[in-house]
Amino acid sequence: MEITKKEQYAVFKPLGASFDETVSLAIEKSIAVMYSAEGRINFILNLLKVDAISPAGITLLNKVQKICKNESGLLVLVSTNNDVIDYISGATEEFLLILPSEEEAIDAVFMNELENDFKDEQDEEFGSEGEIDY
Numbered sequence: 065m066e067i068t069k070k071e072q073y074a075v076f077k078p079l080g081a082s083f084d085e086t087v088s089l090a091i092e093k094s095i096a097v098m099y100s101a102e103g104r105i106n107f108i109l110n111l112l113k114v115d116a117i118s119p120a121g122i123t124l125l126n127k128v129q130k131i132c133k134n135e136s137g138l139l140v141l142v143s144t145n146n147d148v149i150d151y152i153s154g155a156t157e158e159f160l161l162i163l164p165s166e167e168e169a170i171d172a173v174f175m176n177e178l179e180n181d182f183k184d185e186q187d188e189e190f191g192s193e194g195e196i197d198y
């Protein structure tokens with residue numbers, strides 16, 4: 065597996081055609097370290113070479129999605145395989161963002177960061193409830 069870490073995100077690229085229990089475990093361990101030790105909350109899973117995802121892979125996607133959502137982060141999957149996309153869409157608990165290229169996934173992470181920054185500025189300006197203080 066290839067892992068690329070940048071300031072705002074980390075990209076995981078399984079090198080095999082199967083997103084099985086072994087791959088899921090390796091990604092889970094890496095994400096746990098990145099989240100707890102480094103504070104990373106944006107993850108991209110490049111699944112362009114993946115043809116099959118195991119139930120362990122779906123469990124991992126659900127866990128990571130919950131972490132990202134709770135921390136205002138983003139999990140983006142990259143795939144153009146309709147069978148993989150359909151399986152993920154039908155098997156996961158929540159909506160997952162699936163885009164056709166890694167470049168688009170990176171753009172989505174930066175847009176999410178900008179939205180979070182804008183929201184934080186609004187909260188500071190108008191109070192945490194978004195109400196105007198008079």
